[in-house]
Amino acid sequence: MIAPVLVLCLGNEVLTDDRVGVVIADHLRQRWGNLDELEIAFAALAGFRLLELMRDRRRILIVDSICTCNGVPGEIHFFELGVLTPSKNLTTSHQISLPVAVELGKQLGMNICEQIDVLAIEAGDIETLSETLTPQVAAAVPAALKRIDDWIRTQLEVRKHVGKRRLANARP
């Protein structure tokens, strides 16, 4: 059975701050354990390969590192995936970004939920091969976890109410 709520952590475990996704995924698994309604996943993948993980969900939160123009390492951003609008003009397989993959999936009739939220942590170093976060990003993890916990609680609460309403409606 596919869990309706997905927290999809992305990144690369061996590239310094790009590993923040797997660090957060490990924490979340310890906190939330196994629930039918919730899946916490980590993937070091890109493009189309993520689509299959995302289909048939009710709500999705992407957790990843990010580099913005004037970002401060450790800064936490929360936004909808739709605000990212990169190119659809591809030169290599490595250009198929997540927003393009999602848009394509929707156009092809895949059941991809309308709203996909993103929690992104500003990275300080995504080039050095290392299995240790920079201090600034490591320091941001507790705050990010709190934000994600709140998001999960909200989704599970909504789910509970929806379930009750369906149950009530089903009564004669």
Place this chain on the structure above:
Amino acid sequence: MKSVVIDPITRLEGHGKIHLFVEDDGTLANCYFQIPELRGFEKFCQGRPVEELARITTRICGVCPDAHHMASAKAADAVYGVTIPSAARKLRELMYNAFYAGDHTTHFFALGGPDFVCGPDAPKAERNILGVIAKVGVDAGKKVIAQRARGQRIIEIIGGKKVHPVTSVPGGLTKRISKAEQEEMIQIGREMVEFGQFTIQVLNDIVLANQAYVDLILSDTYAHRTYNMGLVDENNKVTFYDGRVRVTDPNGKEHALYEPKDYLDYVAEHVEPYSYLKYPFLKKVGWKGFVDGVDSGVYKASPLSRLNVSDGMATPLAQAEYERFYETLTGDRTGQTPVHSTLATHWARVVELMFACEATCQQAQDDELTSEEILNPPDGIVGEGVGIVEAPRGTLTHHYKTDQNGIVTEANLIVGTTNNNAPITMSIKKAAEGLITKGSEITDGVLNRIEMAFRAYDPCFGCATHTLPGGMPLELIIHDADTGEIVKTVNRNR
């Protein structure tokens, strides 16, 4: 003189660039191509247990981690001097073919497709995967998505996880498959074969039926007479998972046929000061610069190369397409006359897609797949091993040396794109020379046709960093080469 830079900007430093130096009268003076790579990964492997590398080296690439997993697993088998059980070998090969079926699908429809389905001169806003879907229909798009899901399901069954296979260890596999899982894979294989046939039909209807596209494929602008490299089986047929490396010269004559462990006797690497990425060449021919011909050690390792070095395909539908490919492009259906048109790589990829689908279907039916004999635990150590597979983008080599405890002391990786570094550079230069001529205007269509020269190789950029939004934008900058001043910037990302 002006300098044109086609620049795939990322948030990474050291990203890929194409520099075109253009004279004042509009003629091309020179061309340089730089590809980013994940520098230092070989060093990073040192000090780790060799059996861990099948899971660590997958982090080199978020698009084709399966290829690194498999090359690494084979190298680790060799380090321990162990031959894996027959069932394990068959399962690994099945998983690998299923991966290929998905990966080639993406390239044909998402990357090659826009140039041929929408057309190289179509407006930029339409020349993308969504434009392809608009042209071939949503139902076709759904088939593409379904095909990818099929490949991933087989990877999940054999590899243990849908996203990152984890079951290959030195000596074989850690997970058996059930009869029910085999039945599911047989059904998937049948559906894959139907999809392969559908793809050939799309190729026929939209690309080959258009003489202008065929002329473009055969155009000298996109041709290079280099050596070719690829894995072949015992009958010299194309294979992806295992075999010997065959190299043929520009005339199709065999130059070398060697075991993976002997690769250093045949391949050396040239360095240019402007790029971190090395330029592999054939040792026995020698590096003569970025030039074609029998006397130049430059070689290609791509879907087209694999067809050129082979004597055919091991499955019937793929073999039929192989013969049609060569008959159309050379007039010789045996394939003994090599094809040197870079853009024919897209068609070669479709031939290979058909083979991957058929091979998946055939191999899924093997009774031995459900055997309990899938692991032959190592009882000694050799301390050195080479694993070679054909990654979709070219021959992939993992070479490890370890101490007596299996801890890596040295690693050497030659990834698919690295093989093609020199021919990609040559292809871009030749395309640019043909398209940027005296007095000509550098339009978006011209730039796209130059990009087509390297898009056919589907080069793997340094993609190990997956920070949002993912992907790899492209920017083109035109400089006055005498002053270095930027004349024009074309962002290929918008």
